[in-house]
Amino acid sequence: xxxxxxxxxxxxxxxxxxxxxxxxxxxxxxxxxxxxxxxxxxxxxxxxxxxxxxxxxxxxxxxxxxxxxxxxxxxxxxxxxxxxxxxxxxxxxxxxxxxxxxxxxxx
Amino acid sequence: xxxxxxxxxxxxxxxxxxxxxxxxxxxxxxxxxxxxxxxxxxxxxxxxxxxxxxxxxxxxxxxxxxxxxxxxxxxxxxxxxxxxxxxxxxxxxxxxxxxxxxxxxxxxxxxxxxxxxxx
Numbered sequence: 001x002x003x004x005x006x007x008x009x010x011x012x013x014x015x016x017x018x019x020x021x022x023x024x025x026x027x028x029x030x031x032x033x034x035x036x037x038x039x040x041x042x043x044x045x046x047x048x049x050x051x052x053x054x055x056x057x058x059x060x061x062x063x064x065x066x067x068x069x070x071x072x073x074x075x076x077x078x079x080x081x082x083x084x085x086x087x088x089x090x091x092x093x094x095x096x097x098x099x100x101x102x103x104x105x106x107x
Numbered sequence: 108x109x110x111x112x113x114x115x116x117x118x119x120x121x122x123x124x125x126x127x128x129x130x131x132x133x134x135x136x137x138x139x140x141x142x143x144x145x146x147x148x149x150x151x152x153x154x155x156x157x158x159x160x161x162x163x164x165x166x167x168x169x170x171x172x173x174x175x176x177x178x179x180x181x182x183x184x185x186x187x188x189x190x191x192x193x194x195x196x197x198x199x200x201x202x203x204x205x206x207x208x209x210x211x212x213x214x215x216x217x218x219x220x221x222x223x224x225x226x
Binding site for chain 1: 147154155168212213217218219
């Protein structure tokens with residue numbers, strides 16, 4: 001089974017800061033790596049797909065990179081509305097797996 | 108715009124079963140899509156439960172396999188989840204979602220429904 005790790009598990013940053021989250025898989029997952037934002041009390045929202053492609057309507061301050069087993073998610077300039085938990089997600093061998101999540105808040 | 112709406116009991120008893128339904132609008136469940144259930148236990152992360160195609164093909168999370176079944180009702184444009192042998196660990200917000208196969212991810216989600224397992 002593919003296991004996903006994310007780091008950090010939580011972070012606090014100031015408005016305008018650059019925020020980076022990493023996601024690592026214990027096996028190669030190709031480019032089937034997606035990132036979601038989940039705000040409290042809301043459903044997850046797809047932000048990045050295929051590791052680096054921005055979903056339609058998502059602000060350009062969000063970006064993703066990586067391939068194979070190591071992936072990075074970046075918010076170039078943190079905004080108040082970005083307070084949320086962020087999850088990476090992969091698909092392999094008929095199973096979807098989410099990372100444990102990274103909680104982002106404002107310092 | 109595709110919309111999904113979960114419905115079902117909010118409180119179920121340990122050792123019992125939970126049944127939830129997801130009503131789909133803005134898309135036909137018989138289009139070539141897969142439909143999934145995902146849950147969020149309190150204080151934990153997202154967990155994929157399983158998926159179904161309108162032809163009846165299903166895939167389940169191996170960690171839950173044996174306790175989970177997903178079915179589809181094409182006449183009502185909805186799909187359903189059943190989880191048996193419940194424990195407190197099954198307490199969670201349950202979401203239904205549409206699978207976007209080309210990215211192997213989820214592009215539309217329901218708002219979620221809280222199910223509490225308690226006597």
